[in-house]
Amino acid sequence: MDFHCHLDLYPRAREVYKEALHRNEFTWLVTTSPKAFEATSRVLGNSPKVLVTPGLHPEIAHERAAELELLLKQIAIAPAVGEVGLDGSPRFKHSYEIQRHIFQSVIRRCSEVGGRALSIHSRGAVKDVLAILQKHPGFGTAILHWFSGTPAELRAAEAFGCWFSVGPAMFESASGRALAMKMAREKIVPESDGPFAKVAGATVMPWSTHDTAERLASLWGVRSDEAVATLARNSHQLLRLMGRS
Structure with missing residues (x-):
């Protein structure tokens, strides 16, 4: 399974899509903008084995802010949302207030329509992400993708009930391995974050669950x-929460 994948952005995406259908029980295809979701x-x-969801990636929030109203309409009919969130890293500080407006609007909308599962980007912004989620009870289920916060922020996210999607590339750094070691084992599901994530220069593919499992087993x-x-059990539990099983 793969709970966070930009499958549409791989070279030869149709071929990768077909291979994912063959190899994976479930693939969550997160999109970066509402118009990308439509396309x-x-x-x-459409396939029952691939979930395509609307999103608005915080890295392009300043470029696609005009698509927010379209995203809010899509959320009303989509079973899940992603990729959304905040990026507080220096490179994207210039758009942080736009990001906050978009993310707050998304979480508010999810709460209004009865809750959604969300694949959330939180680089350099975990405290703000959690604060916004806390303001909107009933928003749904938060899955923090490739979590990179501090140990204290990890504990806060776990206390709030967040899940974590983890892929092979996270284990390439000592900090990533340390965080994965500390995560509650019953709240981890696999992701690839392909085609952006790479291991030893090679693009991580959507069928990387076993690689993730081997790295977790070592830890x-x-x-x-x-x-x-463990990953299979967690994945099926999360799919039940998402209404997919």
């Missing part, structure tokens, strides 16, 4: 098959 839904079609000190079983 991807139209071009790649946890368990056999690979035990880590595989």
Whole structure:
């Protein structure tokens, strides 16, 4: 399974899509803008094994802010939302207030329509992400993708009930491994974040769950098959929360 993948942005996306259908039980295809969601839904079609969701990536919030109203309309008919969130890194500080407006609007809308599962970007902005979520009870289920906050922020996110999607590229850094080690095992699901994520220069593919499981097994000190079983159990639990099983 893959709970965060930009499948539409791979080179030869149609071929990767077909391969994901063959290899994966479930793939969450997150989009970067409302118009990208429309185009991807139209071009790649619909399958019960691939969930395509509307989003507005914080890195392009300043370029696509005019699409917010379209996103709010899409949220009303979509079962989940992603990729959305905040990026407080120096590179995107210039658009932070626009990001905040968009993310608050999205979370408010999710609460209004009965709650949605959200794949959330939180680089350099975990405290603000959690604060916005807390202001809107009933927003749904938060899955923090490629979490990179502090240990204290991790504890706060866990206390709030967040899930975490983790992929092979997260283990390339010591800080990523340390955070993965500290995460509650029952709240971790696999992701690829392809085609952006890379390991040893190679693009991570949507069918990377076993790689993630092996890396977690090494951290946890368990056999690979035990880590595989844990991720499968978590994934099915999250899919139930998302109304997908």
